[in-house]
Amino acid sequence: MLALLWRSSITGSGTVNAKLVQQLEGEKRHWREVLKRVVAVITFLSERGLPFRGNDEVLGSPHNGNFLGILEVISQFDPFLAEHINKYGQKGRGSTSYLSSTICEDLIKQMGDKIKATIAAEIQQAKYFSVIVDSTPDLSHTDQLTFIFRFVSKEGKIIERFVDFEPIESHTGESLANTVMTLLDSFSLDIANCRGQEYDNASNMSGRYNGLQAHLKKKNPLIHYIPCAAHSLNLVGVNSIEGSCQDASKFFDLMQSLYAFCAGSTHRWNIFFNNANIKLDMTLKSLSSTRWSCRADASKALCGNYAKIREILPSISSDTGEKRDTRSEAAALCSKLGTLEAQFWHCILSRFKVTSESLQKADMELMTAIHLFESLRSWVVSLRDQFDHFETAAKNVPGVCQSYKDELQRVKKRKVFSDESTEHEVTLKGRERYQVETFNVIIDKLVSCLDHRVDA
Incomplete structure (x- = not known):
């Protein structure tokens, strides 16, 4: 009764307390x-x-x-x-x-903690989960470990959730494993419920004995390690260039040199791409050193502008108004430009790009990824019988030389010594040489690398 009287006295109209309230x-x-x-x-x-x-x-x-x-x-x-x-x-x-920035940062932290708590609740409800980890330096040159959780929701959907960037100082497998365990503890997640781990192919991550995956397996033998499918496909492309033939490496060096030559001057860029209606994806691109599939955009632009580039480079090389270095560089690029490589690599890179984009989908399943690799392998094998098709398509491009470069060069004769056989060595030239020593070698290397990654 007294409480009611006191409440009515302080909330009554006209009182000082009411005004304060x-x-x-x-x-x-x-x-x-x-x-x-x-x-x-x-x-x-x-x-x-x-x-x-x-x-x-x-x-x-x-x-x-x-x-x-x-x-x-x-x-x-x-x-x-x-x-x-x-x-x-x-x-x-x-x-x-x-x-102020102080309250702004405080609110960001509180909102981030709330989101993390929501994600942790989702994972705990799903119970079983997988971890995806990768390290990358930021603009301040601080190496950070990226954490992503992958699990199946109660609706049966595959979900990926990014949760944190964690600064690291050591790249050893043991140190990375301790960092992962610390993050799991902060989310109140039990390592016993982890069923999968996916990293790139670096030895400190994928090492069988001292890698991150090995240290986590010691804590829970049920954690299966799966190499990152997109990264594995990227390595297929990189290894096929580095370990096959010089012609393959020279082609990509030529594409980068063409881009550098055109982009090095606004005047030259306007000469090559002065059409206002030309789409951005059809201008020359710089090659990506980390995403091999992105080179498809560069090869697409080269094929789409090949005839124009083939026409403009000789005119620049003979233009007395240009600098001597510019004329020399244009002449060198023109002599190296071959349309057969452009047609062939554009076909391969386009298919690799489509496969890579599919492998990076959040709902990608393991068996689907394997089928994509196997399908890509079968397609690459089928290209071995299509050399005539690529050659015909290349020769149909306006302004293209109809002969191979080595057919126009004089064959050097080697002196035969008295203790050597007089039989002539078998030397390939022109079409046969390119098909056997370049085309088939690239196909075989791609198939070999794809087999290796599928087995992994």
Whole structure:
């Protein structure tokens, strides 16, 4: 009874306490509305991976970053936020405004912890999971371990969740294993429920005795190691170039040299690609050193512009208005340009790119990945009987020389000594030489590498 009387006395209209309560509730509503707008801006920037901070934190400055900049834009159409910024903005350290970088970072951390807790709950509900780990340096040259969990939801869908970047100092398998165990403990996940681990083919990750996968298997023998399928396919391409024949390496060096020659000058770039209607994907591309399948874009651009490049390079080499180095480089590139390699590699790289994109899908299953590798292998084997097709397509390109380069060169005669046989050595030339020593070698190397990765 006394409690009711006391409550009615402090909440009654006209009392001092009632005014204080109303003022307190008004303050709560005000800061809640501010937080709604601040959280909305943080969510917007985070979803799109945009930077928050600028060169300064001064309201009204064009260099104050995306966070304050977006709030200022919203305030132009939101009287409440405009009044808040005018009243509380730029008051300095010690005053509450919810606009500083300190509160922004605090909210980001709280939102991140909430997301991690939600992901951990999903994994715990699924019980069994797999881990995908890879290390990569950031712009500050700090090496970070990327953690991704893969599991099956209660609806039966395959789900991949990125959870964290963890800075590392040591790349040994044991150190990486300790880092993985620490992360699992922070998510309250039991290593006994882990059923799979997927990494690249580096020895510190995939090593059978001292790699990360070996150390985790000691803790749980049921954790099966599966090499990253997309990375394995990338290694197939890299090894096929490095370990096959010089002609294969020279072709990719030529593509990079062509791009460097055209991109090294806006004047030369306009000469080759001065058509305003030309699509961006049809301009020459720089070769990627990490994603071999991305070279399909470079080969596509070369094939699409081959006739034009073949026509322009000789004109640049003979143009007295160009620098001597430019004329020499254009002449050298023109002499190395062969359309047969371009047609052949474009066909292979296009198929590799499609396979690589399929292997990187989040819902990719192990058996599907194996079938993709086997299908790619069968397709590559079938190319061995299509040399005539590639040769015909290459010769049909306007302006292409109809003869092979070595057919136009004089054959060097080697002196025969008295203790040597007088029988002539068998030497291949022209079409036969290219088919046997380049075309077939590349096919055989690709098949060999694909077999090795499928077995793994």
